[in-house]
Amino acid sequence: MSVDFVVFSVIGFVCYAAFCVCLYWVPSIQQQYREAHHGEDSLVEINDVIFTVHASFITSVYLIQVLMYRKPEERLSRIGWAMTGVFLLLAGILIVLSAAKVTTWLFLLTTLTWVKLILTVVKYIPQAWSNYQRKSTVGWSIINVLLDFSGGVFSIAQIIIDSVLA
Numbered sequence: 519m520s521v522d523f524v525v526f527s528v529i530g531f532v533c534y535a536a537f538c539v540c541l542y543w544v545p546s547i548q549q550q551y552r553e554a555h556h557g558e559d560s561l562v563e564i565n566d567v568i569f570t571v572h573a574s575f576i577t578s579v580y581l582i583q584v585l586m587y588r589k590p591e592e593r594l595s596r597i598g599w600a601m602t603g604v605f606l607l608l609a610g611i612l613i614v615l616s617a618a619k620v621t622t623w624l625f626l627l628t629t630l631t632w633v634k635l636i637l638t639v640v641k642y643i644p645q646a647w648s649n650y651q652r653k654s655t656v657g658w659s660i661i662n663v664l665l666d667f668s669g670g671v672f673s674i675a676q677i678i679i680d681s682v683l684a
Contacts, residue, residue, distance in 0.1 A: 522644035
């Protein structure tokens with residue numbers, strides 16, 4: 519299992535969970551959303567919150583297992599460190615700017631969803647590279663890819679249904 523893949527998954531799900539939890543439960547952020555979207559309410563629902571919190575927890579447990587049982591040569595790549603550092607620095611800066619009311623908390627959360635999107639697009643690259651270098655997919659289950667893909671399809675279907683019904 520590529521350490522980069524797991525780290526990117528954890529960061530991505532934590533970013534998405536922060537967005538969903540805040541948009542679902544924090545009234546001031548809900549108000550910022552309405553102001554930014556012509557009075558419309560967010561379409562974040564409880565199932566989104568449960569999914570993202572669950573995914574964050576499960577991938578964090580998975581990361582702990584990967585770190586505990588990895589071989590010494592299995593570690594976060596330089597690119598993985600760089601990307602993680604850039605995302606954490608970006609989040610830190612935006613937290614400070616939001617707390618200082620230079621920007622809104624909604625802007626921070628929206629930026630975190632972009633981080634999630636970027637990581638979702640690139641997280642399979644280190645895993646594919648690792649599989650190629652080892653000339654093996656041992657330890658990597660296609661179920662991960664199928665679940666991720668089907669989750670994306672259902673998410674898009676939910677967005678389409680919500681748009682039609684709104």
